[in-house]
Amino acid sequence: MGNDGGSIPDRRDLVRTKAKAEQADKANQTRARWFFCALSKRLLQEPIVSCALGKLYNKDAVLEYLLDKSSYGDGEVICGHIRSLKDVKVLKLTHNPSPDKSTPINGDTLKVQFVCPLTFKEMLGSVPFVYIPTCGCVFSQAGLKTVSRADNGSPKDDSKEASPVDSEKQYQLCPSCGTKYDQSQDVLILNPSPKEEAIMHAIMLKRRAAEPTKTKGKKRKAVADAEQPSTKKKATVNSSNTGVSSATRAVVASLAEEEAKRKANMSDTIKSLYVSKGGPKRKETFMTMGTFTRYA
Numbered sequence: 001m002g003n004d005g006g007s008i009p010d011r012r013d014l015v016r017t018k019a020k021a022e023q024a025d026k027a028n029q030t031r032a033r034w035f036f037c038a039l040s041k042r043l044l045q046e047p048i049v050s051c052a053l054g055k056l057y058n059k060d061a062v063l064e065y066l067l068d069k070s071s072y073g074d075g076e077v078i079c080g081h082i083r084s085l086k087d088v089k090v091l092k093l094t095h096n097p098s099p100d101k102s103t104p105i106n107g108d109t110l111k112v113q114f115v116c117p118l119t120f121k122e123m124l125g126s127v128p129f130v131y132i133p134t135c136g137c138v139f140s141q142a143g144l145k146t147v148s149r150a151d152n153g154s155p156k157d158d159s160k161e162a163s164p165v166d167s168e169k170q171y172q173l174c175p176s177c178g179t180k181y182d183q184s185q186d187v188l189i190l191n192p193s194p195k196e197e198a199i200m201h202a203i204m205l206k207r208r209a210a211e212p213t214k215t216k217g218k219k220r221k222a223v224a225d226a227e228q229p230s231t232k233k234k235a236t237v238n239s240s241n242t243g244v245s246s247a248t249r250a251v252v253a254s255l256a257e258e259e260a261k262r263k264a265n266m267s268d269t270i271k272s273l274y275v276s277k278g279g280p281k282r283k284e285t286f287m288t289m290g291t292f293t294r295y296a
């Protein structure tokens with residue numbers, strides 16, 4: 001029946017092999033994540049962008065992917081969550097002041113291109129780095145934390161008036177460019193751990209669900225609404241900006257039916273008006289009151 005070549009790998013063989021491979025690969029993975037584009041696997045070259053999940057890409061690779069989603073075999077897996085250039089931010093990176101000093105990583109010597117502008121720690125995966133998605137500035141996590149802690153103590157001397165909502169959020173000014181950001185939300189980890197990435201993914205989905213623009217979620221909602229006759233109107237509002245779909249067509253058909261019914265009722269009323277005009281049954285309503293007596 002095939003599959004009887006004599007060696008049957010049991011669970012132990014498979015699991016051990018996998019674990020060993022993972023361990024040996026860890027250094028390579030770190031190097032790949034911090035020095036190479038997550039999509040094209042080419043060396044990172046400015047302009048470099050990052051997404052809501054903190055991955056690093058060459059902007060041209062993301063553009064290529066957006067223009068043709070099949071341009072990279074595993075493009076959908078890696079950046080299926082990137083819908084447009086609006087979903088990525090060009091990073092403002094600080095160049096390594098001593099780029100000639102190359103750091104040997106896993107045998108190879110790759111020049112560490114970027115450093116934290118606050119601590120001058122090199123960006124190579126040994127210390128966590130973050131970026132502010134509102135402005136794109138990149139810092140080491142520790143550096144940004146230190147600065148924002150120091151900022152907390154100083155009184156606010158913003159020329160802009162702070163609304164009550166502003167004061168509720170923990171607004172800080174970017175130490176590099178001065179852009180206002182929310183300390184509790186607007187800091188994204190670059191190349192996060194799987195656990196951190198899961199959290200970032202959940203936050204991304206939550207934010208997208210709250211977006212007012214047309215999304216897949218809205219489309220699904222429109223379909224769901226169309227299935228319930230009581231919420232026809234709501235569905236129409238939603239589907240009006242999601243293009244023609246089968247759901248829309250169903251809604252349009254049901255609305256037409258409703259409109260026909262309404263017209264039928266209207267004609268009855270109008271009929272009654274005509275009947276009352278000069279007819280034996282002089283039925284007066286607020287519409288006919290006074291109107292017809294004028295011509296009588």
Ligand SMILES: [Zn+2]
Pocket residue numbers: 132135136137174175176177178179
């Ligand atoms: Zn900034």
